[in-house]
Amino acid sequence: MSARLPLRLLGPLALVLLAAPFATLIAVTDWHGFALSAGDWAAVGTSLGYTSVAMVAVIAMGTPLAWWLARHEFRGKAAAEALVLVALLTPPLALGILLASFTGPYSAVGGGLNRLGISLTNTAGAFVLAQVYGAMPYYVLAARGAFEGVPGDLERIALTLGKEPWQVFLTVTLPMARIGLAAALALAWVRALGEFGTALIIAYYPQGIPVKLWVNLQDQGLGAVYPLLWVFFAAALPLPLWLGMSARRVMRP
Amino acid sequence: MSAATVLPFLRPGTPPWPEDAPTSMPTMAIDYRLFRPVPVEARFAVRGLTVLLGLSGEGKTSLLEAIAGLLPADGTPFRGQPPQRRPIGYLPQGFALFPHLRAWENVAYPLPRGRERRDHASALLARVGMAEFAERFPSALSGGQQQRVALARALARGPELLLLDEPTSALDPATRDEVLVELAADLRRLRIPTLAVTHDPHVAGMADWVAVMAGHRIVQEGSPAEVFARPTSRAVARLVGVRNLLEGTARTVAGGWATVEVAGSTLRAPAPAWLATGAKVGVAIRSEDIALGHPVDRAGEVNAVPITIAEMRPDGLAVRVRGAEPMALDILLPRWAPAPPRLGQQTIALIRAAAVHLVRP
Numbered sequence: 001m002s003a004r005l006p007l008r009l010l011g012p013l014a015l016v017l018l019a020a021p022f023a024t025l026i027a028v029t030d031w032h033g034f035a036l037s038a039g040d041w042a043a044v045g046t047s048l049g050y051t052s053v054a055m056v057a058v059i060a061m062g063t064p065l066a067w068w069l070a071r072h073e074f075r076g077k078a079a080a081e082a083l084v085l086v087a088l089l090t091p092p093l094a095l096g097i098l099l100a101s102f103t104g105p106y107s108a109v110g111g112g113l114n115r116l117g118i119s120l121t122n123t124a125g126a127f128v129l130a131q132v133y134g135a136m137p138y139y140v141l142a143a144r145g146a147f148e149g150v151p152g153d154l155e156r157i158a159l160t161l162g163k164e165p166w167q168v169f170l171t172v173t174l175p176m177a178r179i180g181l182a183a184a185l186a187l188a189w190v191r192a193l194g195e196f197g198t199a200l201i202i203a204y205y206p207q208g209i210p211v212k213l214w215v216n217l218q219d220q221g222l223g224a225v226y227p228l229l230w231v232f233f234a235a236a237l238p239l240p241l242w243l244g245m246s247a248r249r250v251m252r253p
Numbered sequence: 254m255s256a257a258t259v260l261p262f263l264r265p266g267t268p269p270w271p272e273d274a275p276t277s278m279p280t281m282a283i284d285y286r287l288f289r290p291v292p293v294e295a296r297f298a299v300r301g302l303t304v305l306l307g308l309s310g311e312g313k314t315s316l317l318e319a320i321a322g323l324l325p326a327d328g329t330p331f332r333g334q335p336p337q338r339r340p341i342g343y344l345p346q347g348f349a350l351f352p353h354l355r356a357w358e359n360v361a362y363p364l365p366r367g368r369e370r371r372d373h374a375s376a377l378l379a380r381v382g383m384a385e386f387a388e389r390f391p392s393a394l395s396g397g398q399q400q401r402v403a404l405a406r407a408l409a410r411g412p413e414l415l416l417l418d419e420p421t422s423a424l425d426p427a428t429r430d431e432v433l434v435e436l437a438a439d440l441r442r443l444r445i446p447t448l449a450v451t452h453d454p455h456v457a458g459m460a461d462w463v464a465v466m467a468g469h470r471i472v473q474e475g476s477p478a479e480v481f482a483r484p485t486s487r488a489v490a491r492l493v494g495v496r497n498l499l500e501g502t503a504r505t506v507a508g509g510w511a512t513v514e515v516a517g518s519t520l521r522a523p524a525p526a527w528l529a530t531g532a533k534v535g536v537a538i539r540s541e542d543i544a545l546g547h548p549v550d551r552a553g554e555v556n557a558v559p560i561t562i563a564e565m566r567p568d569g570l571a572v573r574v575r576g577a578e579p580m581a582l583d584i585l586l587p588r589w590a591p592a593p594p595r596l597g598q599q600t601i602a603l604i605r606a607a608a609v610h611l612v613r614p
Contacts (some may be wrong), residue, residue, distance in 0.1 A: 159320050159336040161363040162410050171362070174537040175353050 029226045036231065043212035044235055050124060050193045054131035058139050064182075065171070066143035071152075075233045084103065086120050088137040092197025095133055099202050101149045103129070122201065127203035134195035140187035146180020147173065182247035186240030209235075265373040278461055279446040281414055285328030285330075287312075287319045297471045299414065301461030302412040302440050304477075305450040306492050311466045313450035315447035317416045319342065320448075323534075330414070342407025342415045347423050348399045351360060356402045357387040363409045364486045377405040381439065395433040396423040402435075408443070415440065417449035421456055421562040454481075465489045465589075486612050490537040500614065506530050510553075513610060516580040518558045522609035535612040540573070542608035546599050556604040558582070562594050576602055 103110045103120035120126045131204045160170040196210035215222035262312035278301035291312035319326035320342045322336035331339045383400040437459045464474040467488035484490035501515035511524035548557040560576035576582040
C-alpha cells in the first residue's frame with residue numbers, strides 16, 4: 001500500500017502539470033472581446049496548406065528510410081541512425097541557421113538554385129523545407145519502431161505464398177504497422193505545425209501560425225496571442241486524434 | 254487459374270489415398286546444402302508423409318527455410334528460384350497466420366483476385382473442416398484450428414511439397430495426439446509429398462517415411478518401423494527414444510544371430526551384416542521391451558539377466574525402474590503387476606532376443 005501510494009499520486013500529478021498552462025489559457029483569454037488579429041486566418045491557411053504538402057514529402061521519403069533502417073543490415077547503418085538523431089537533437093534555431101547557410105542566396109547551393117529561379121528563403125518552398133526538417137526525424141524514428149514491430153515471419157510466409165516483395169509490403173507490412181505509422185504521422189504533423197525556430201530563420205514569410213504568434217506578441221501584446229492559439233488548437237488537433245482512433249478501430253486483434 | 258488446377262483434390266473422382274500401397278506414395282528427392290546459420294547437408298527422399306527427426310540445433314528449421322527459398326542455399330528441387338516462385342506450402346512453428354485477416358481472408362491471401370476468390374477460400378476451409386470458423390480472427394482459434402487454417406492457406410497455391418516445422422509444438426497437449434492423427438490422415442488424402450521436421454519421436458511414429466539427422470547430416474532413413482526397430486547408430490537410437498545404450502563385445506556371430514557380452518552377462522541378438530566376432534558393439538534396448546520375472550525356458554528367444562532394483566518412480570501411467578548390478582537397465586513397467594518389484598530386490602530382467610539391437614559403437 002505504501003509503495004503504491006506514490007504511483008497513485010505521480011500519474012495524476014503528471015496530468016495536472018500538463019494541464020496547468022492550458023487551464024491558465026482558459027482563464028487569461030478575453031472571452032468577451034475574443035477576436036483574431038489581421039492576418040491570423042492567412043496564417044492558419046498557410047500552416048494547414050503547407051504542412052499538408054510537407055507531410056506528403058515526409059511520408060514519401062521517411063517511410064522508405066524507416067523501413068530500410070528497420071529491416072536491413074548494411075555498412076554505415078550506425079552513421080545513418082546517428083544522422084537521424086543529430087537532426088532531432090539540433091536546436092531548431094540552429095538548424096534554421098545551418099539551412100540558411102546551405103540554401104541562402106550567398107551559398108553555392110542557394111546561388112545555383114537562384115539561377116534556376118528557385119529561392120529557398122522566405123518562400124513557400126522554404127516554409128515546407130523548415131517543416132520537413134522539423135518533422136522527418138520524428139516520423140522516421142516512430143515509423144521504424146512500427147516496422148520493427150511487424151513479425152518478420154509474417155513477411156517471409158507471405159513470400160512463400162507467392163507474393164512479390166512489394167506486394168508483401170502493401171498487404172502485410174503496411175496494414176500490420178498501421179497503428180505505429182498513424183502515430184508517426186500524428187507526431188510529424190504536430191511537430192511540423194508547431195515548427196518555429198527553423199521557420200523564423202528561413203521562412204519568416206509566408207507566416208505560419210507559430211511565427212504569427214510571435215509577430216502578434218511583438219506588435220500587439222499578449223492579448224493578440226490567445227485567440228490565435230485557440231484557433232491553432234482547433235486546426236491542429238483533429239488530424240492526430242482522428243489518426244489515432246481510426247487506426248485502432250480498423251486494426252482488430 | 255481454374256478451380257481444377259488450384260484445388261486438384263476437389264476434382265470429383267479423386268481416389269482416396271491408398272493407406273497400404275507405399276509404392277504409389279507421392280515422392281520427391283531432396284538434396285540441399287547450406288552453410289549459414291548452421292552447416293547442413295541433407296540428401297534424402299520425401300515419401301508421402303515424411304518426418305525428419307533430429308535434436309534442436311541440428312538445423313532442421315534452417316533446412317526447411319532453405320527449401321522454401323528463405324535462406325541462401327544450394328540444392329534441388331527449386332534451385333535458384335526466389336521463394337515466391339517455389340511451389341511449396343510452408344507451415345512454420347506457430348503457423349504465422351496474418352492476425353489482421355479473418356480465417357477465410359488468410360486462406361484467400363495467395364489466391365488471385367476475382368469473383369471466385371471467396372468461394373475457393375471457403376472450399377479450402379471446408380476441406381480441412383474449418384468452414385464454420387471462416388469469419389474468426391486467428392486469435393480466436395485454438396492451436397489445432399490455426400494449424401488447419403494455415404494448411405488450407407498453404408494448399409491454396411497448389412503446392413508440390415508441404416513443409417511443416419514442429420507440427421505439434423503449438424498444439425494443446427491434451428488434444429495433441431488427436432489433432433496429429435487427423436492431420437496425418439488429411440495429408441495422406443491430399444497426396445502431396447510432405448516433409449515435417451520434429452524432435453518428437455512420437456510424430457515420427459505416424460509417418461510413412463523417417464529420416465534422422467545427426468551431426469547436421471542424414472544418418473538413417475527408412476520406414477518408421479524400420480528406423481524405430483533397427484537404429485543403425487547410437488545417435489539414432491537415442492533420437493527414437495531408446496534409453497538403454499550399452500557397450501559390449503561380440504563373442505559369436507553365426508546364422509544371423511550373435512551373442513554379445515555386456516557387463517558380465519551374455520545377450521543373444523540378431524546380428525547385423527557388418528558384425529564380426531570380437532568386435533566392440535553398441536547394444537540398444539527399449540525400456541518397454543524389458544520385463545521382470547522368472548527365466549522362461551525358451552532357449553535363445555529370451556535373454557535372462559540378473560539385476561538388483563536400485564530405483565523406482567512413477568512415470569505417467571507406468572512405473573520406471575532402474576536396475577543395477579551387474580547391468581544398468583532402464584525398464585518401463587505397467588503400474589500394476591501381480592508381484593510388484595521391491596527396492597533392493599534381486600530379480601531377473603527378461604529381454605526378448607529380437608528386441609536387442611546391435612548398433613555401431
